[in-house]
Amino acid sequence: MIDLLLKINPEGEEFMARRKDHTHDEIREQALNVLMTHLEEAPADATSLRQIARQIGYSPGTLINIFGSYDQLLLSANARTLDLLASDLQNISKEYACPLSRLKAFACSYLRFAEQYNYQWQLLFQHRLPEEESVPEWQLQRINDLFAIIEQALSELATTVPESDLQQASRTIWASVHGICSLSLDDKLFAGSQTYGESMLDSLISHYVSDWRAQYNEPSQAIKG
Amino acid sequence: MIDLLLKINPEGEEFMARRKDHTHDEIREQALNVLMTHLEEAPADATSLRQIARQIGYSPGTLINIFGSYDQLLLSANARTLDLLASDLQNISKEYACPLSRLKAFACSYLRFAEQYNYQWQLLFQHRLPEEESVPEWQLQRINDLFAIIEQALSELATTVPESDLQQASRTIWASVHGICSLSLDDKLFAGSQTYGESMLDSLISHYVSDWRAQYNEPSQAIKG
DNA sequence: TTTATTTTTGAACACCGTTCACAATAAATA
């Protein structure tokens, strides 16, 4: 049998199909590193499964074996991005005792992250899952952790607020902040870099929170409303 | 001449390369109609230049000749969508004398549009231009017209406001509304359709505007930062 | 009718994600 093979493939020629000394986890790691590095200076559309495979010295099929599909490779990159973002926001938030400052710092960090990791951020939010495939568990968990930061700050600003109100307010703020960042990035034409987005974030949080807390902290006056 | 054709193309067989009785404008129209119809029930990724060409009975090259590229065909569809959205919002806004109600109706219409024309809306905002190709003129114009509606409402709520403040506030509101709609669409899992998004929009506008106008209408008190 | 011009084409190109029989390797067995 070996003779037969040797006859068919007589020499040198660099045989492929050689099993490399990498575990699946190592290949995962390599592929994700290559992708994340790519995203540091070009959008996701500018690479491909084949390119990534070529760069780590494996065939496209191998990556499909490991990740299931190219979509899921992209999704794994999103997991990394979200982890980065979450730890960023959590660290920043820890540094602020004042809940209002904390909220603003949270929003600004979000914007800064979106600017710095532009293409990762784009992929994270623009990437649509095929069909009605549900958002993965870990992603919901990370997102909930981020909501918790906002909820915590809000609850410090206004005591005795029903949980459901806290949820709605924190979601409203998060979605608004997200929208401002999203629009701010597309709009590089108009505004001079981040100062514009930052002032919008400040405006949003100042005005929204100010009136929102008044609703709970000064129920007797009832001026606003 | 007719005889010649009949001889060359003796029957059925449907020869191609026959110059059809359509002007370029008509072909544009047909292609866009096919695309927009497709977007009524499937995302943009689910079709292609070739599919659209096939459906209108022309070759892919013809569409490239007319539109320049597939990207620009998609962009033309976005023009249509934006026109639809703009006229929708303008009509709705006309019906409300009260500026606050007008703002809320504006936001709700925006959300309803995003829900009804889901895939068109997705394409409109998720589609990234290649390179740093600038947003086309007409698109900026349409968007400015929409800002004008918000600015107008805000100026009715608070007189003697500097133009720059009006601009910032209207942009902040629009970006926030956009973010809420954007997130609300992705979140079909969580919420029971539109009621959730609507209440977030209401919360956003109520609180933000309430505090924002207080800044200008009650300058003597100076309670708010 | 012949010539020149415009329009549309279809084949070709270089890609893409995904599948799969089988070659190359490692592990288990005799």
Added chain:
DNA sequence: TATTTATTGTGAACGGTGTTCAAAAATAAA
């Protein structure tokens, strides 16, 4: 150790993509 079995990675193939372009077809001009 030699042989069988199981796993892992491959490369060719499939059907798709957007885009280019020589030439065919249809029209307009001479």
